Amino acid sequence: AQTVTQSQPEMSVQEAETVTLSCTYDTSENNYYLFWYKQPPSRQMILVIRQEAYKQQNATENRFSVNFQKAAKSFSLKISDSQLGDTAMYFCAFMNLQTGANNLFFGTGTRLTVIP
């Protein structure tokens, strides 16, 4: 079974600063995807960034980047130049490509607050 662990229940960062959210996962599979989703107060789940396990290069999306360490099973999210709109719950998620269902397994989330 896959498990996703986010060890930081809450974090805060000053506006314009950089923050890193941690995520580790446990799997015996080799073919999978990893995602970071954002859930603002509206509760709408928004995809922030994704990473294919077979790719060594870390994914980046504007101010968002990941540090993917496959051997260590670590997938941290770095938010640069934090903005007030980044305040939200952030969920790390794992998708196993080996099975047919391909459902997402979510971590417990990190509540990020950007301080003006």
Added chain:
Amino acid sequence: GAVVSQHPSWVICKSGTSVKIECRSLDFQATTMFWYRQFPKQSLMLMATSNEGSKATYEQGVEKDKFLINHASLTLSTLTVTSAHPEDSSFYICSARELKGIIYGYTFGSGTRLTVV
């Protein structure tokens, strides 16, 4: 981009009644949809996987007769909470996967807040 519409956004019902929640993919076909439940300040817990034209696959511990799922077309899946009780009060979220979109993750609906009184 892909859009998933979920209705209603919130509903209050009396204990013992049934409530239907709809999840529609507006601009793509979804052979598979997922239903999640989220308690306050907690993560999303997968309830069931809904496959078009076949029976849903429920996660362990989820009552099939209580949470009825129907996926009759490639754009619509419904979750019916039957004989609702206060402990069923929660936030329910659906997500859909495009036929070709697995590498892009899934698109989520905006969720339904169910309150059973």
